[in-house]
Amino acid sequence: MTGIDLGDLLSRIFDFSDYGELLPLLRNSIIACFALGLVGGLIGVFVTMRDMAFAVHGISELSFAGASAGLLLGIGVVPGSVAGSLLAALAIGVLGARARDRNSITAVLMPFGLGIGILCLALYQGRAANKFGLLTGQIVAIDTPQITSLLVISALVIVALLLIWRPLLFASTDAEVAAARGVPTRALSIGFMLLLGLAVAVSVQIVGALLVLSLLVTPAAAARRITASPVRMCVLSIAFALVSAVGGVLLAAGSSVPISPYITTISFLIYLVCRIVSRARGTR
Template identity: 50%
Template sequence: MDKLFDVDLTLKLLGLPFVLTALLAAAILGLLAGVLGPLIVSRNMAFSVHGTSELALTGGAAALLLGWDVGQGALAGAIVAALVLGLLSRRSSDYDSVIGVVLAFGLGLGVLMLWLYKGRASNKFGLLTGQIVGQDFAGIALLSGCAVVVLVLLALLYRPLLFASVDPEVARARGVPTTALALVFAVMVGAATALGVRTVGSLLVLALMVTPAAAACRVTASPLKATVLAVVFAEVSAVGGIVLSLAPGAPVSAFVTAISFLIYLVCWVVSRSRGRVRA
């Protein structure tokens, strides 16, 4: 227990350059997850995020096998996955089944590539559960560049995206290009999800992309307040998860998921309490 909560060791590790780099990556990722999360929740895209993260694993595994940059490989895999899912699932009734089919194929391919890779086992494990030492200057540059592009696109498209998310039928009747917006948003989500693979890992990046936003939507119906709360919750989960993982040297994803789930439980209790008071 002392090893798990060794404050002195944690403070020493916080001064290391690679830890500071990881914290910066987590902060950027938390911002992306927070601003995209409420729209993901309102559009019922949680399963899509999971599918995209697993296909980001396939791209990262391919890059690992070929000796390329893992972050770029994961990003390419996630964007391809988002485009494929958007093109194959024209009808909402087909969406879940298409994700399941593409997810199964991509995950099997990723497992095969990881098996073929003969390098260090820690590299394979890092793709699944995340590792803070995986962040470097090139990774931060890629993360920052993609974050800027995603945030600019979201600022330009936020109003029609929100309209299409809340009431897609009326938005379509008003002439909003819902199909094109869905495809663009899927690519943005894919990019953000892929960027989280190095930090959180492909298996549990869903916790950062969905859980903080789901918690925020529990306590407020305002899109602006939900976005602000989701950013705060995602930052606490991502940065706090890294800080808590330092002393034990445990996978970051374990602490990120624990913090985000605890936040969700607190918001759930708050929303239930409000419901009882109104009743």
């Protein structure tokens, strides 16, 4: 057996010898990550407030199944991913009104989506990189049609969230009081789930189905550690998500490693720092 050469390993993870030539090729990826940072940071605030991190993971598995089916059937990764995400979001939103029911539905959907996705990838005879990218993310395979659909969906999610911001914030803070005041909490919940499904669908294209939480949950969870104000939490969450997404794509440009480890590592370090800051404030 031969040991792993640490120098060779580091050179594969960080190799910026041709960085100047590669960076212009990543224009679409940088734009995509910027859009995802905005979407993930904004919607992540409501995900954490409504305690729906597990639901995000469940939707990502169905999004992966839809993307895999789209790849196999030749209809495209984006339409398949969106269809899978919306189907899962609608099922969780309609059937999982209570947290206990929502977790049960999510737990049922996750293995089903993962199994269907793996089956479709096993039957797919195309490039292995396409299979791997659906799970762990991809950085250079974003063409013009994909970036266009990603930007359109991201803009739709952002505009819709801004339109329902006040009632959704009220319902997320105290659903019972909001319902008593006449806020349509049931309709808001289903509408939010559909927007979350769209956000997951576009995130899967970049981060991959396995690590989508790093953009839709971790930045908002980090922001929540250091502020209780919804507005400041939103601003910080977007900032953290942008740093993670854009920073991840810039680091991934200098290596042969997929983009997701960089994004997840940056977002985790941000969360760790926020926990330390929160602990220090509590001590004082």
